[in-house]
Amino acid sequence: MATALAARADIVILGGGIAGLTAALRLAGAGREVVVIDRAEPWREASGVNAGTLGIQNKALSLFPFFLESTVEWRRLAEVVSEDMGYMQNGGFRVAQTPEQVAKLRDEARQMSDLGAVIEWLDGNVLRDRAPWLGPSVTAATFCATDAFASPLLAGRALIRAVERRGGRVVTHTTVSHAERTTTGYRLHTTGGDIDCRSVIIAAGAWSDTVATLFGIKIGLRLNINMLSITDRVASFMDHQIVTHVGGRFTLKQFPNGSCILGGGFQGRGNTQTGEKELDFEQLLINLRFQCAVVPALKGANLLRSWAGLQGVPDDGKPLIGSVPDQPNLYLAVPGGGGFTGGPLVGRLVAETLLTGTPPPLAVPLAPARLFQ
Amino acid sequence: MSNSSLRLDGDRGRRVDITVDGMPCSAFEGETIAGALFAAGRAHSRHTPIRDAVRGYYCGMGVCWECALVVDGRPNVRACMTLVQTGMRIETQAGFGPPMAP
Amino acid sequence: MTATIDIAIIGAGPAGLAAARQAARHGASVLILDDNALPGGQYYRQAASPALRQIARDVFDESERAAPLLEALRDARVRYLPEATVFALFPDGVLAYVRNGQTESVTPRSVIVATGATERPVPFPGWTLPGVIGAGAAQNLMKSQRVVPGCCILVAGNGPLALLAAANLVRLGASVVEVLEAAQSRSPWRHISGLVREPAILLRGIGYRTTLLRHGVPFRDGHVVVEALGRDRVEAARVAPINADGVIDHNRARVLTVDTVVASFGLVPAVEITRALGCEHRYDAGKGGWTPLRGPDLQTTKDGVYAAGECSGAAGVEKALLEGELAGAAVALRLGYDAAEASVTMRRVQARLARLERFRAAIEALYVPPSSFSALLTDDTIVCRCEEVTCAEAQRRLDDGATELNSLKAVTRMSMGRCQGLNCLPTLARLVAERTGRPLADIELPRPRPPMRPVSLASIVAEPGAGDVESR
Numbered sequence: 001m002a003t004a005l006a007a008r009a010d011i012v013i014l015g016g017g018i019a020g021l022t023a024a025l026r027l028a029g030a031g032r033e034v035v036v037i038d039r040a041e042p043w044r045e046a047s048g049v050n051a052g053t054l055g056i057q058n059k060a061l062s063l064f065p066f067f068l069e070s071t072v073e074w075r076r077l078a079e080v081v082s083e084d085m086g087y088m089q090n091g092g093f094r095v096a097q098t099p100e101q102v103a104k105l106r107d108e109a110r111q112m113s114d115l116g117a118v119i120e121w122l123d124g125n126v127l128r129d130r131a132p133w134l135g136p137s138v139t140a141a142t143f144c145a146t147d148a149f150a151s152p153l154l155a156g157r158a159l160i161r162a163v164e165r166r167g168g169r170v171v172t173h174t175t176v177s178h179a180e181r182t183t184t185g186y187r188l189h190t191t192g193g194d195i196d197c198r199s200v201i202i203a204a205g206a207w208s209d210t211v212a213t214l215f216g217i218k219i220g221l222r223l224n225i226n227m228l229s230i231t232d233r234v235a236s237f238m239d240h241q242i243v244t245h246v247g248g249r250f251t252l253k254q255f256p257n258g259s260c261i262l263g264g265g266f267q268g269r270g271n272t273q274t275g276e277k278e279l280d281f282e283q284l285l286i287n288l289r290f291q292c293a294v295v296p297a298l299k300g301a302n303l304l305r306s307w308a309g310l311q312g313v314p315d316d317g318k319p320l321i322g323s324v325p326d327q328p329n330l331y332l333a334v335p336g337g338g339g340f341t342g343g344p345l346v347g348r349l350v351a352e353t354l355l356t357g358t359p360p361p362l363a364v365p366l367a368p369a370r371l372f373q
Numbered sequence: 374m375s376n377s378s379l380r381l382d383g384d385r386g387r388r389v390d391i392t393v394d395g396m397p398c399s400a401f402e403g404e405t406i407a408g409a410l411f412a413a414g415r416a417h418s419r420h421t422p423i424r425d426a427v428r429g430y431y432c433g434m435g436v437c438w439e440c441a442l443v444v445d446g447r448p449n450v451r452a453c454m455t456l457v458q459t460g461m462r463i464e465t466q467a468g469f470g471p472p473m474a475p
Numbered sequence: 476m477t478a479t480i481d482i483a484i485i486g487a488g489p490a491g492l493a494a495a496r497q498a499a500r501h502g503a504s505v506l507i508l509d510d511n512a513l514p515g516g517q518y519y520r521q522a523a524s525p526a527l528r529q530i531a532r533d534v535f536d537e538s539e540r541a542a543p544l545l546e547a548l549r550d551a552r553v554r555y556l557p558e559a560t561v562f563a564l565f566p567d568g569v570l571a572y573v574r575n576g577q578t579e580s581v582t583p584r585s586v587i588v589a590t591g592a593t594e595r596p597v598p599f600p601g602w603t604l605p606g607v608i609g610a611g612a613a614q615n616l617m618k619s620q621r622v623v624p625g626c627c628i629l630v631a632g633n634g635p636l637a638l639l640a641a642a643n644l645v646r647l648g649a650s651v652v653e654v655l656e657a658a659q660s661r662s663p664w665r666h667i668s669g670l671v672r673e674p675a676i677l678l679r680g681i682g683y684r685t686t687l688l689r690h691g692v693p694f695r696d697g698h699v700v701v702e703a704l705g706r707d708r709v710e711a712a713r714v715a716p717i718n719a720d721g722v723i724d725h726n727r728a729r730v731l732t733v734d735t736v737v738a739s740f741g742l743v744p745a746v747e748i749t750r751a752l753g754c755e756h757r758y759d760a761g762k763g764g765w766t767p768l769r770g771p772d773l774q775t776t777k778d779g780v781y782a783a784g785e786c787s788g789a790a791g792v793e794k795a796l797l798e799g800e801l802a803g804a805a806v807a808l809r810l811g812y813d814a815a816e817a818s819v820t821m822r823r824v825q826a827r828l829a830r831l832e833r834f835r836a837a838i839e840a841l842y843v844p845p846s847s848f849s850a851l852l853t854d855d856t857i858v859c860r861c862e863e864v865t866c867a868e869a870q871r872r873l874d875d876g877a878t879e880l881n882s883l884k885a886v887t888r889m890s891m892g893r894c895q896g897l898n899c900l901p902t903l904a905r906l907v908a909e910r911t912g913r914p915l916a917d918i919e920l921p922r923p924r925p926p927m928r929p930v931s932l933a934s935i936v937a938e939p940g941a942g943d944v945e946s947r
Contacts, residue, residue, distance in 0.1 A: 041882060153885045177921060232449065232893050232929055233422060235469040258422065258469050281571050285578060292936045295901035300473030302449065304893065305924040380623045381647060386526025403524025409618030416605035416708045421569060423863040429605030433612025435510060435592050437894040439860060456523065461813050
């Protein structure tokens with residue numbers, strides 16, 4: 001991984017997370033000369049510390065076509081990347097506890113079905129039989145067989161190696177201090193020397209707006225500081241299916257090694273200036289209580305670690321995919337609210353926009369132009 | 374120290390009857406599970422989930438979790454941090470131990 | 476819980492108790508949290524019942540020796556909570572802990588971290604076999620259980636704790652086959668000027684050696700245990716001398732028939748809380764590894780957070796007691812209690828600590844270990860006990876080009892188990908340092924994340940009011 005910086009490249013990708021590396025994978029696969037530059041070890045921020053949930057049922061209906069394709073993209077990615085990414089597609093439940101939640105669950109399940117998802121309705125004894133580990137307060141659930149998860153721990157190394165096998169380079173511990181336009185593209189001044197390139201893709205997650213200022217543009221991301229917790233390894237009890245909640249702020253799964261990962265996006269504290277992330281203890285307690293109310297068996301496990309990750313999201317919550325207006329050959333690939341699920345599709349769509357000069361239909365409504373109107 | 378036991382000689386107070394893997398075993402008030410097991414000449418607590426290797430009491434201060442075993446059906450109880458109680462059922466933990474009660 | 480507390484002390488060992496006594500004496504209100512059921516820490520670990528306390532009192536009279544310290548717990552200004560696991564000390568000053576199946580939090584005006592130290596893990600083939608235990612584990616069985624760990628015991632390691640454990644075992648009538656010290660024999664006379672600073676401690680150490688001598692237990696310098704053998708527990712141990720150039724001489728290895736190996740390679744300061752909080756730390760091999768940077772008043776680089784005792788460098792009970800006293804006085808002074816008195820205490824203790832440091836340096840020089848214990852590792856040796864990762868697997872990641880501990884751990888899961896890395900991180904750091912040619916001080920350890928020790932989710936999520944929350 002200790003690759004030195006080359007003097008030039010066709011495409012430089014700033015950020016070695018899920019969006020940057022999947023873009024690099026596609027571009028290197030198309031024979032383009034790609035260099036991914038990360039200011040530290042790649043895959044260390046949101047991509048490496050998220051919960052690994054790959055579901056559609058907990059995603060915004062307004063972006064449903066994007067997410068449907070995202071889950072297909074993940075499956076494809078897990079096949080293309082030969083090394084283990086900890087990908088498992090055993091389906092997932094979306095649960096409801098109160099009558100209002102049940103009504104909302106039913107309504108949204110119908111809408112998701114209309115949009116092309118295969119959603120199964122479960123309640124009563126059928127639900128108990130299918131998921132006896134759900135607590136008695138859960139009165140109904142929907143099940144989607146395409147819901148999946150991947151291991152954020154394993155996926156990073158697997159992707160980096162896949163990029164490198166295709167001829168892409170990943171340069172670590174290198175910071176860009178200054179970017180200037182040249183007649184043929186950009187010259188980036190970095191702590192590892194200068195590099196000339198034709199195109200630049202900004203894929204720096206929550207730091208994308210900081211990186212964008214190097215190019216004189218302002219994209220304005222708000223920060224999600226998502227807390228996560230992991231338990232010790234316990235006997236397998238939920239068949240490696242994921243659980244989300246119609247009320248939001250809930251994701252749960254048990255990895256094959258036995259540890260359960262409890263997420264949902266309860267907010268901690270932190271900022272991108274120092275990169276510090278801290279827990280909000282009150283919020284964490286609410287988070288953990290919520291989890292144990294939905295899946296009481298968790299109370300038999302020990303909490304090993306809680307932490308937080310930074311996610312940068314545009315005001316409208318949607319991903320940013322494509323070229324920046326009035327900045328030739330400058331692209332954004334920011335998953336935003338698309339998160340880890342949307343990451344690989346963001347990477348592929350930005351790569352295809354760059355390769356063809358035209359955004360694919362799914363990327364059109366997600367183009368950065370909307371921020372600059 | 375008497376020859377038959379690793380317990381030091383002396384009046385140990387109230388006797389506490391427990392079972393270890395189904396066999397009756399005597400312990401004394403104030404003893405930890407680890408103390409009672411060692412006194413009975415038994416050093417192991419569990420078999421590991423991945424390699425099925427045998428492990429037991431190692432750090433003695435609650436840090437290493439090597440002495441985790443099944444107590445009254447509950448997995449991952451540290452022998453070194455848990456006092457014996459009358460009627461306690463202690464079992465060697467296999468892998469992750471029994472599934473958690475819902 | 477919203478009660479105002481001047482000082483929270485984490486740990487009821489010698490340093491924590493001494494700090495509590497001193498701070499309360501100056502008028503401060505104190506909360507002591509400790510994860511054990513009884514106060515005293517590892518050093519003053521008490522027998523767990525009144526009956527057990529009467530057994531072998533001639534060897535272990537911890538309750539009596541600690542009595543003046545334990546007195547502090549009866550002070551009206553001191554609130555002592557046993558069996559409390561610290562969840563975290565947060566940057567906003569909130570100290571959260573789990574106790575009696577409940578989560579509680581306080582916001583003390585100052586915190587003294589007195590968390591002690593844990594056994595230094597030195598993996599060797601067979602070290603995961605039941606019957607291989609740490610010196611602390613052996614002491615704990617003897618002190619709190621009045622049980623000896625085996626019928627036929629090898630004590631091996633590096634540093635004075637191995638000697639102490641061996642002497643205690645012998646005094647209780649256990650059969651100790653041999654005692655092995657990895658450091659080469661050195662003349663104490665070269666370090667005599669430091670050693671005589673603390674004649675009482677020196678005499679105690681000589682006493683341990685005399686005990687072994689009297690019972691005919693061989694004590695061998697420059698020897699190490701290279702393998703524990705057995706199927707389901709230790710049945711034998713292979714031991715070998717270390718040459719003058721630090722190389723293990725396997726040709727002169729011998730096999731001893733034993734049922735127990737007490738392995739003691741010194742201590743690692745328990746710095747999880749101060750590291751998680753972001754206090755600055757520095758690596759010092761002589762102190763056992765990473766320790767928090769502190770001012771002369773023992774304050775860390777975080778305002779209002781102090782560190783006292785073994786968690787700032789393992790150096791024995793005297794230092795822990797003195798540092799506790801110093802931190803207690805310093806915090807009292809800071810909070811505006813009894814300024815003149817507290818200053819006098821501080822100056823006296825600081826002078827005494829300086830003398831002790833010269834003794835500690837002499838002991839360190841006497842016990843200089845071989846340059847590395849890495850030679851004990853074979854491919855199959857388990858490095859990470861929790862995730863069952865071998866040395867070969869760790870080396871494979873280094874072959875792949877991993878240069879940081881963090882990338883080593885992501886794929887192998889090393890250090891991510893229930894011991895939270897305490898049993899493997901020192902070894903992993905060593906492997907990374909050796910492979911990359913960097914000093915240990917340059918190897919960044921993963922930052923500890925709350926909770927500081929695993930806690931049952933049932934306890935964390937229990938609603939307040941569900942159990943006994945009264946203190947003693």
